[in-house]
Amino acid sequence: MKKINKKEVLVSTAKSIFGNIPFGGSALDELFFEYNGRIKQNRLNNFIQILADYFTKDAEINLDNIQTENFNDLFESVLRRVVQTKSELKLLRFKDILIKELNNPTIESEVVDHYLDLISTLTEEELRILYNHRHFTEEFEEHIDELNRHKSYLLSIEKQLKKERFVIGESEFQKPYDQLQITYEKKKEYVDSFTKYKKAEFYNLSTNSFMFYKQRLFSKGLLIDNGMNRIGGVPFGSMAITEFG
Numbered sequence: 417m418k419k420i421n422k423k424e425v426l427v428s429t430a431k432s433i434f435g436n437i438p439f440g441g442s443a444l445d446e447l448f449f450e451y452n453g454r455i456k457q458n459r460l461n462n463f464i465q466i467l468a469d470y471f472t473k474d475a476e477i478n479l480d481n482i483q484t485e486n487f488n489d490l491f492e493s494v495l496r497r498v499v500q501t502k503s504e505l506k507l508l509r510f511k512d513i514l515i516k517e518l519n520n521p522t523i524e525s526e527v528v529d530h531y532l533d534l535i536s537t538l539t540e541e542e543l544r545i546l547y548n549h550r551h552f553t554e555e556f557e558e559h560i561d562e563l564n565r566h567k568s569y570l571l572s573i574e575k576q577l578k579k580e581r582f583v584i585g586e587s588e589f590q591k592p593y594d595q596l597q598i599t600y601e602k603k604k605e606y607v608d609s610f611t612k613y614k615k616a617e618f619y620n621l622s623t624n625s626f627m628f629y630k631q632r633l634f635s636k637g638l639l640i641d642n643g644m645n646r647i648g649g650v651p652f653g654s655m656a657i658t659e660f661g
Contacts, residue, residue, distance in 0.1 A: 457497040463498045481518050509535045542629050548613040552656040566600040594612050
């Protein structure tokens with residue numbers, strides 16, 4: 417199918433969903449545009465344009481699913497939320513869900529609807545925090561554990577080096593120490609490259625606001641507190657994303 421046809425199919429589907437489906441005795445367009453119609457129309461047009469731009473790129477999109485009942489229900493559900501937000505960030509998240517469901521439909525539609533509700537109810541700050549915490553997975557925790565093991569071993573070798581008073585030539589511990597030091601520095605550089613996402617200033621937030629948003633995400637099951645599992649850890653100081661998040 418040609419690129420231009422993708423856009424035509426998208427716009428046609430949006431129009432049919434928005435203008436022809438009855439809702440409480442009136443068409444959806446009448447329901448949505450009864451108040452502040454121009455604002456809502458602009459929000460809808462903006463979102464359709466975001467989708468159309470994506471459709472007309474060299475992207476693999478399964479258009480066979482666009483006319484299915486499940487996708488039309490999802491599209492309608494998304495459009496209802498689109499006209500209620502002015503957040504560009506949320507529009508992009510809505511777009512991502514639609515594209516994902518086009519290519520790989522989810523069997524449990526209730527789960528998708530729950531994600532849509534979360535996008536609608538979370539603030540932009542919370543969405544940004546959640547998005548950047550995608551790096552902090554179980555695999556990332558393994559990198560931290562490995563870094564701590566390297567550090568502990570380095571300290572152990574340092575003690576051995578200090579115990580040696582008289583050494584002819586090079587100590588047998590020096591080469592292993594130097595090699596491990598290089599490995600440790602590389603691992604530390606990798607781990608430290610993500611620490612900015614755990615700081616309030618990265619999001620232009622106060623410490624209290626940052627803590628509040630993390631606690632909200634924690635209460636919704638989107639972030640987990642890993643700080644309590646580490647020596648010296650503080651509550652909500654080291655958050656990681658959950659499988660649900």
